[in-house]
Structures are given as C-alpha cells and as structure tokens.
Amino acid sequence: QVQLVESGGGLVQPGGSLRLTCAASGSIGKVTSMGWYRQAPGKQREFVALLVGGGATLYADAVKGRFTISKDNANYTLYLQMNSLKPEDTAVYYCNLARLGPVGDYWGQGIQVTVSS
Numbered sequence: 001q002v003q004l005v006e007s008g009g010g011l012v013q014p015g016g017s018l019r020l021t022c023a024a025s026g027s028i029g030k031v032t033s034m035g036w037y038r039q040a041p042g043k044q045r046e047f048v049a050l051l052v053g054g055g056a057t058l059y060a061d062a063v064k065g066r067f068t069i070s071k072d073n074a075n076y077t078l079y080l081q082m083n084s085l086k087p088e089d090t091a092v093y094y095c096n097l098a099r100l101g102p103v104g105d106y107w108g109q110g111i112q113v114t115v116s117s
Contacts, residue, residue: 022036
C-alpha cells in the first residue's frame with residue numbers, strides 16, 4: 001500500500017503564492033508518475049501537472065507558466081509551487097502516484113486551496 005499526504009494549502013489573495021507538498025510513504029515500488037489534480041465545487045476533477053519517471057513535466061494550459069511541479073527523489077516528496085494565483089484556481093488539490101510492480105494508482109485525501117480577496 002501507498003499513502004499520500006498533502007499539506008500547504010490555505011487561503012491566499014489573488015496574485016499570491018502557495019506551495020503544496022505531497023509526502024509518499026509505504027510500499028512505493030517503481031513509480032511511473034506523480035502528479036497533481038484539482039476539483040472545484042460543482043466540477044469534475046481535472047489534471048493540473050504531471051512529473052513522469054524520466055523527469056519530463058506536463059502542465060494544464062490553465063496553469064502553464066504559473067505552477068511548477070518538482071520532486072525530492074530521496075524521499076518521494078512531490079511539490080507544486082503555485083504563483084500568480086487566481087480565484088479560478090480555488091479547488092481541492094489532490095496528489096496522485098502511479099506505479100508498476102504491482103500496478104497501482106493512489107490518491108491523497110486532498111487539500112483546500114482558496115484564492116480570494
């Protein structure tokens with residue numbers, strides 16, 4: 001089993017910054033990707049950013065240039081640096097880890113990010 005715990009969310013004013021952290025623990029195995037997703041009230045969960053095993057990164061168009069995904073390889077901690085935050089970034093943010101051997105797809109419990117003046 002794999003456990004993912006997010007931290008770093010909260011309330012921030014438009015234009016501000018937050019850094020989310022996702023700590024992975026347990027039988028992690030061979031990680032193929034780690035990423036961030038978000039779900040706003042009344043909407044479906046959507047992709048935010050992805051970091052694949054080779055180090056490549058992918059971003060949703062809505063966050064490109066403002067958000068940066070990174071990982072501490074020593075302890076499987078994933079980060080999401082969020083700058084120039086907008087009210088439309090308000091959502092519950094979820095960490096995801098996908099692995100092989102055995103195949104698994106894991107989610108954190110989610111953390112609230114609210115962008116409001």
